[in-house]
Amino acid sequence: FEVVKTAAGFGDDTLGVYAIRGETATRVTAAARDGELPAADHYLVVRLARAPDSPWTGGGPYVDLLHPGVTEKFIELTLEPYRKRFGEQFGRRIPGWFTDEPHLAPFGLPHWSDDLAAAFANRWGYDLIEHLASLHLEVGDWRRVRHNYYQLLLEQFIDRWARPCYEYCEKHGLEFTGHYWEHGWPGAGHGGDNMAMYAWHQRPAIDNLMNQYGEEVHGQFGNARTVKELSSVANQLGRRRTLCEAFGAGGWDLRFEDMKRIGDWLYVLGVNTLDEHLSYITLRGTRKRDHPQSFSYHTPWWNDYHVMADYFTRLSAAMSHGEQINRILVLEPTTSAWMYQPGPKGRDALAEIGNRFQGLVNALERSQVEYDIGCEDIMTRHGSVTTAGGPALVVGRRSYHTLVLPPRTENLNGPTMTLVEQWVAAGGRVLSCGEPPARVDGSASDRGKRTAEQSGWQTVDPEQLPQKLLSLGDDGFGITRADGDQGVLFHMRRTLDDGELLLLVNTSIEQPSTGTIRSGAQGVEQWLPETGGVRPYPFVKSGESVGLEFDLPPCGSLLLFLASAPAAAAPPEERKITAVAPAGPPAARRVGPNVLTLDFVDVTAGGETKTGIYVYNATQFLFQKFGWERNPWDHAVQFKDEIISKEFPKESGVEVTYRFHIAEPVPDKLEIVIERPDLYTIQCNGQPVQAEPEAWWLDRAFGRIDLSGT
Numbered sequence: 001f002e003v004v005k006t007a008a009g010f011g012d013d014t015l016g017v018y019a020i021r022g023e024t025a026t027r028v029t030a031a032a033r034d035g036e037l038p039a040a041d042h043y044l045v046v047r048l049a050r051a052p053d054s055p056w057t058g059g060g061p062y063v064d065l066l067h068p069g070v071t072e073k074f075i076e077l078t079l080e081p082y083r084k085r086f087g088e089q090f091g092r093r094i095p096g097w098f099t100d101e102p103h104l105a106p107f108g109l110p111h112w113s114d115d116l117a118a119a120f121a122n123r124w125g126y127d128l129i130e131h132l133a134s135l136h137l138e139v140g141d142w143r144r145v146r147h148n149y150y151q152l153l154l155e156q157f158i159d160r161w162a163r164p165c166y167e168y169c170e171k172h173g174l175e176f177t178g179h180y181w182e183h184g185w186p187g188a189g190h191g192g193d194n195m196a197m198y199a200w201h202q203r204p205a206i207d208n209l210m211n212q213y214g215e216e217v218h219g220q221f222g223n224a225r226t227v228k229e230l231s232s233v234a235n236q237l238g239r240r241r242t243l244c245e246a247f248g249a250g251g252w253d254l255r256f257e258d259m260k261r262i263g264d265w266l267y268v269l270g271v272n273t274l275d276e277h278l279s280y281i282t283l284r285g286t287r288k289r290d291h292p293q294s295f296s297y298h299t300p301w302w303n304d305y306h307v308m309a310d311y312f313t314r315l316s317a318a319m320s321h322g323e324q325i326n327r328i329l330v331l332e333p334t335t336s337a338w339m340y341q342p343g344p345k346g347r348d349a350l351a352e353i354g355n356r357f358q359g360l361v362n363a364l365e366r367s368q369v370e371y372d373i374g375c376e377d378i379m380t381r382h383g384s385v386t387t388a389g390g391p392a393l394v395v396g397r398r399s400y401h402t403l404v405l406p407p408r409t410e411n412l413n414g415p416t417m418t419l420v421e422q423w424v425a426a427g428g429r430v431l432s433c434g435e436p437p438a439r440v441d442g443s444a445s446d447r448g449k450r451t452a453e454q455s456g457w458q459t460v461d462p463e464q465l466p467q468k469l470l471s472l473g474d475d476g477f478g479i480t481r482a483d484g485d486q487g488v489l490f491h492m493r494r495t496l497d498d499g500e501l502l503l504l505v506n507t508s509i510e511q512p513s514t515g516t517i518r519s520g521a522q523g524v525e526q527w528l529p530e531t532g533g534v535r536p537y538p539f540v541k542s543g544e545s546v547g548l549e550f551d552l553p554p555c556g557s558l559l560l561f562l563a564s565a566p567a568a569a570a571p572p573e574e575r576k577i578t579a580v581a582p583a584g585p586p587a588a589r590r591v592g593p594n595v596l597t598l599d600f601v602d603v604t605a606g607g608e609t610k611t612g613i614y615v616y617n618a619t620q621f622l623f624q625k626f627g628w629e630r631n632p633w634d635h636a637v638q639f640k641d642e643i644i645s646k647e648f649p650k651e652s653g654v655e656v657t658y659r660f661h662i663a664e665p666v667p668d669k670l671e672i673v674i675e676r677p678d679l680y681t682i683q684c685n686g687q688p689v690q691a692e693p694e695a696w697w698l699d700r701a702f703g704r705i706d707l708s709g710t
Contacts, residue, residue, distance in 0.1 A: 369470060
C-alpha cells in the first residue's frame with residue numbers, strides 16, 4: 001500500500017489505484033493506466049509483492065498456505081515418507097506431528113492468494129478489489145471490508161491448512177499439535193484467530209518462552225490469556241491433553257527454581273504436557289547463541305534434571321485427569337479487533353481492545369474467578385442454547401450460565417449474534433462491559449441494541465466484574481486471600497468421580513501467598529508431585545463443608561485432593577523456628593577451572609585486517625570476504641545440502657589472533673579451549689600447540705590445548 005500525490009508507473013503487480021477524496025475511495029486503475037487520473041486529495045496504489053527470500057526458510061520465500069493443494073503437497077513430501085518407513089510406530093513411539101508457527105504473514109503485510117478475490121466475492125457478494133483501499137485507509141465501509149477479509153482468511157486457513165493436517169493425523173493415529181503466533185493477538189495477520197486453529201489440533205498447543213514475567217498483551221511467560229485460550233478450547237472440545245513449548249530463551253543461567261515457577265504457572269492455567277525447548281546435540285557455531293538454554297550434557301544441572309522431569313511427569317498425570325468445568329464464558333473480542341487492522345490509523349483502537357481484554361483476564365485471575373474464553377468460530381461450529389434444567393449456553397462439551405462481553409465488543413459474527421439472541425430470549429444472562437455490539441459481520445446493525453433491551457442483559461463496570469462473577473458461584477467453593485497478600489496466586493480445579501483436584505500456584509519469586517479455602521468436600525489430602533506421596537492435610541469441618549488454610553512460599557505450589565468421602569484431617573502444623581549455629585565461617589571452593597571468555601579478536605582475510613572486533617562481527621566479516629552475504633548458519637535453515645556442499649577457494653585462508661595478558665605468574669595448568677581445533681594451525685606466543693586427544697570442555701567439539709609451557 002502506497003499513498004502518493006500522483007500515481008504513475010504501473011506494472012503487472014498493480015492490483016489497484018484508488019482516488020481518495022475525504023472518506024471515500026474510488027477505483028481508478030484503468031484511468032491511471034491511460035494517464036487520465038481524476039482529481040483527488042491523494043491516491044492509493046496497491047501492489048502485489050512476492051514474499052522475500054529468507055535464510056530462515058531455506059533461502060526461498062515462505063509458502064502460501066492458502067494456495068489450493070499446498071498443504072496436501074507438504075504432507076506428501078514430509079509425513080508420507082515417515083509413514084512409509086515408520087508407519088507402524090504412528091501413535092506409539094511417534095505419537096504426533098508438531099508444527100512451529102505456520103502463518104499467513106511472511107511479508108508483514110496483508111495476505112493475498114491467487115483466488116482470494118474470487119473467493120471473497122463468493123463468500124460476501126461484493127468485489128474486494130473494488131474496496132482494497134478500505135484495508136489500508138479509513139475510507140468507505142472499512143470496518144465491514146476488514147472484518148470480511150479476515151473472516152475469509154480464517155476460514156481458508158482452517159479449510160486449506162488445519163483441516164487437512166487434522167484429518168491426516170486422525171486417519172493415521174497421530175496427534176496434530178504445534179503452535180501458532182498466539183502472542184501477536186489482537187493482531188490478526190498471522191492467521192486471524194489462534195483459538196479457532198486450536199480446534200483442529202488433536203493436542204492443542206502454544207509456546208511460552210523467556211524467563212521474564214510480564215502480564216502484558218504481547219508477553220509470553222506471565223501472559224495468562226494465551227494459556228487460558230488453550231485450556232478453554234480443550235475444555236470445550238474434550239481435548240484431554242494440551243502442550244506447551246516451554247523454557248526457550250530462558251538463558252544459560254536458568255535454574256530449577258525458574259523451571260518450576262514457569263512450569264507450575266503453565267499447568268495451573270491449563271497445560272499438561274511440557275515440550276522442553278530445546279536439546280542441542282552440539283553447541284558448535286551459532287547454536288550457542290540461539291535461544292539458550294539446552295537440555296543436554298552441556299548444562300551443569302543435566303545429571304540432576306530427572307528431579308524436575310519426575311515432578312512435571314507426576315503433575316502432568318494429575319492435571320490430565322478429570323475435567324475443568326467452568327460456568328462463565330468470556331467472549332474474546334477478536335472479530336472486533338479485525339476491524340482496526342492492518343491500516344495505520346487503527347493502531348490505537350487495536351491496542352485498546354487488546355489491552356482492555358488483557359486487563360480483564362488478569363483481573364479475573366487475580367480474583368480467582370473460574371471461567372473459559374469464548375471463540376466466535378468455535379461457538380459457530382459447536383454452540384447452541386438449551387433450556388432443559390434452566391437456560392444454558394452450550395459450547396461443545398461445556399455449558400455456561402453467564403456470558404461476558406468485554407469492553408469494546410463492537411462486532412459479533414452473524415451466527416454468534418443469533419446465538420446471543422437465543423440465549424437472552426431463553427432467560428440467559430449477559431454481562432456487558434460496555435455498549436452492545438453495533439455491528440454484525442462488520443456491517444452496522446441494531447441487533448445488539450435490541451437484544452440489550454431484554455431483562456437478561458446487564459451492563460457492568462469492568463472494575464466490578466470480578467466480584468459480580470464471584471457472587472454467582474453456586475457450588476460452595478471459594479478462595480479468600482489474606483489481607484495484604486502480595487503473592488501472584490493462580491488456581492485450577494478439576495472434577496473427578498470421587499472429588500476434585502485443586503492446584504494452587506504462587507508465581508511470585510519474591511513474596512509468599514496465604515489465604516483460606518472453603519469447599520463442599522468431606523476430606524482433604526495433599527498430593528506430592530515431587531515424590532508421588534499422599535498425606536492428610538489439615539482442615540476444619542463446618543456443617544456440610546470444610547475450611548483450610550494455605551501458605552505458599554515464593555515459587556511455591558500446593559496440589560490438594562478435595563474428597564467427596566469423609567476423611568480424617570491432619571493435625572494443624574506447628575511451626576517451630578530453630579536457630580542453627582554455623583559449623584564454621586563461610587567458605588567457597590571451586591568446582592571447576594576458572595574460565596575467561598576471549599571474544600574480541602584481530603582477524604585477517606582476503607587481504608584485509610580488522611583489529612579488536614567482537615567474534616560475532618568477525619564471523620560475518622569472514623564470510624563476506626569470501627562471497628557470502630552473511631554467516632549462512634546464523635538464524636538460517638539449510639535446504640538439503642545447499643550450504644554445506646559449497647567449498648571455499650583454496651587460497652581462502654584466515655588468520656585470527658586472540659590477545660590476553662597474564663600479570664601474575666602463569667598458572668601450572670593453563671589451557672585454551674578452541675572450537676574444532678582440528679581445522680586450524682594454532683600457535684601461542686609463536687610456538688605450535690595442538691589439542692590433547694579426546695580432551696574437551698563443555699562440548700565434545702571444543703578441544704582443550706595445554707598452554708602451560710608456552
